[in-house]
Amino acid sequence: MVACRACGTPVEKFMSFGRQPIANRFLEPGDTQSEYFFEMEVGTCAKCTLFQLIEQPDPEMMFHDTYAFFSQTSKGMQAHFEGFATYVKDTFLKGDDPFVVEIGSNDGIMLRHFLAAGIRHLGVEPSSNVADAARQAGIDTISVFFGVDTAAAIAEERGLADAIFAANVICHIPDIAGVARGVARLLKPTGVFVFEDPYLGDVLEKTSYDQIYDEHVFLFSALSVRNAFAPHGLELIDCIPQPTHGGSMRYVLGRQGQHPVSERVSERVAWEEARGLGRAETFQEFARACERSRDALVSLLKELKESGKKVVGYAATSKSTTVLNYCGIGPDLISYISDTTPIKQGRLSPGMHIPVRPYADFLADKPDYAVLFAWNHRNEIMAKEEGYMQRGGKWIRFVPDVGIE
Ligand code: DWN
Ligand code: SAH
Numbered sequence: 001m002v003a004c005r006a007c008g009t010p011v012e013k014f015m016s017f018g019r020q021p022i023a024n025r026f027l028e029p030g031d032t033q034s035e036y037f038f039e040m041e042v043g044t045c046a047k048c049t050l051f052q053l054i055e056q057p058d059p060e061m062m063f064h065d066t067y068a069f070f071s072q073t074s075k076g077m078q079a080h081f082e083g084f085a086t087y088v089k090d091t092f093l094k095g096d097d098p099f100v101v102e103i104g105s106n107d108g109i110m111l112r113h114f115l116a117a118g119i120r121h122l123g124v125e126p127s128s129n130v131a132d133a134a135r136q137a138g139i140d141t142i143s144v145f146f147g148v149d150t151a152a153a154i155a156e157e158r159g160l161a162d163a164i165f166a167a168n169v170i171c172h173i174p175d176i177a178g179v180a181r182g183v184a185r186l187l188k189p190t191g192v193f194v195f196e197d198p199y200l201g202d203v204l205e206k207t208s209y210d211q212i213y214d215e216h217v218f219l220f221s222a223l224s225v226r227n228a229f230a231p232h233g234l235e236l237i238d239c240i241p242q243p244t245h246g247g248s249m250r251y252v253l254g255r256q257g258q259h260p261v262s263e264r265v266s267e268r269v270a271w272e273e274a275r276g277l278g279r280a281e282t283f284q285e286f287a288r289a290c291e292r293s294r295d296a297l298v299s300l301l302k303e304l305k306e307s308g309k310k311v312v313g314y315a316a317t318s319k320s321t322t323v324l325n326y327c328g329i330g331p332d333l334i335s336y337i338s339d340t341t342p343i344k345q346g347r348l349s350p351g352m353h354i355p356v357r358p359y360a361d362f363l364a365d366k367p368d369y370a371v372l373f374a375w376n377h378r379n380e381i382m383a384k385e386e387g388y389m390q391r392g393g394k395w396i397r398f399v400p401d402v403g404i405e
Pocket of ligand 2: 064069071103106124145173
């Protein structure tokens with residue numbers, strides 16, 4: 001048994017998604033021989049309830065100078081981060097000359113709003129290519145991994161932060177105690193730490209197992225966040241559901257006793273306990289639901305192939321790597337995946353080696369069916385693809401169930 005990354009208690013393993021590659025390592029054709037794989041198993045901590053990967057590849061294998069995900073590829077997420085920035089500014093930055101730090105600031109999708117408002121800011125972004133995009137836009141960014149040493153260095157050079165925030169990042173960092181100690185080192189006495197991540201409750205409700213891949217070492221709940229940060233003097237003071245990435249939660253923490261605690265925290269924890277978010281049976285049922293989802297998707301794709309239909313994938317998301325490798329879906333069932341990100345195009349999808357082609361090919365090619373891998377951006381995509389649907393193009397969905405629409 002492995003030890004819980006937060007509290008050291010043995011983690012109960014409940015499921016394997018089989019051999020998985022690096023989710024965002026899109027391969028050059030001819031580069032498929034040296035591909036790295038790991039056994040992707042998941043479990044929960046019986047004590048602090050933290051849902052986690054049993055094994056995770058080294059961070060440097062995932063986050064480097066050719067990281068494939070640029071945050072600004074989604075218009076919906078651009079709008080979301082404008083709202084997130086406004087929330088932080090209006091709620092927490094009341095004093096003179098505030099200083100904010102974002103962990104995992106990527107291409108600057110959030111910090112650009114602080115730059116525009118003339119607020120002192122710093123992005124901590126280890127993937128230097130996406131960080132370069134932010135720097136080119138004038139956003140102050142350092143390319144290092146956040147942890148206790150980085151936090152101490154920032155505190156010494158620039159002073160303590162009024163707000164530290166992160167979106168879809170804290171669930172990527174295996175040393176969660178290091179994150180907590182770093183935040184505790186860098187935060188002003190009355191400062192806040194605000195972060196959002198995909199919510200375990202939504203993943204279980206929707207069987208959206210594709211939120212589990214190498215980068216996502218944790219799927220948090222209010223209960224597990226409260227338990228992970230309390231030993232470091234950080235108290236969960238609010239939790240606010242978000243519609244992003246198929247259902248996320250925004251967690252707000254402050255130093256113990258410095259802020260009133262919203263009723264939402266106890267209400268959410270009570271809901272999670274009633275829903276069994278820490279219980280083994282809940283996860284055994286989730287494992288069965290994942291297997292049913294896999295079998296239904298594979299049967300549907302095989303039927304469509306037998307009837308001669310042209311099926312492609314829409315968006316080469318990180319999440320699609322889990323689906324394709326867990327279900328064993330290759331180019332025989334999905335002829336290519338269209339994606340708008342230039343550095344993914346012309347490459348092969350991790351593990352199953354489906355060609356990734358430019359979005360223009362999807363428009364020109366007129367497939368019969370497209371598997372909606374970016375289901376979390378559904379509204380944005382449906383608005384954009386009216387033409388595809390009007391000429392009879394259909395979607396294949398696999399969250400919350402497998403079907404055609
Ligand atoms: O947590 C993470 C989230 C924030 O972003 C990271 N670990 C990695 C990444 O996950 P993802 O790749 O599953 O993210 P998205 O936002 O669901 O998918 C982005 C991909 O989809 C990009 O390659 C662009 C593509 N896309 C597209 O081709 N057409 C996206 C949209 C909205 C589109 O219309
Ligand atoms: N916040 C953005 C990016 C999320 S993708 C958004 O929501 O769209 C996850 C990001 O976290 C990547 O850019 C990755 O390089 C970064 N990251 C991973 N480990 C990190 C760490 N230890 N410290 C800071 N950033 C990290």
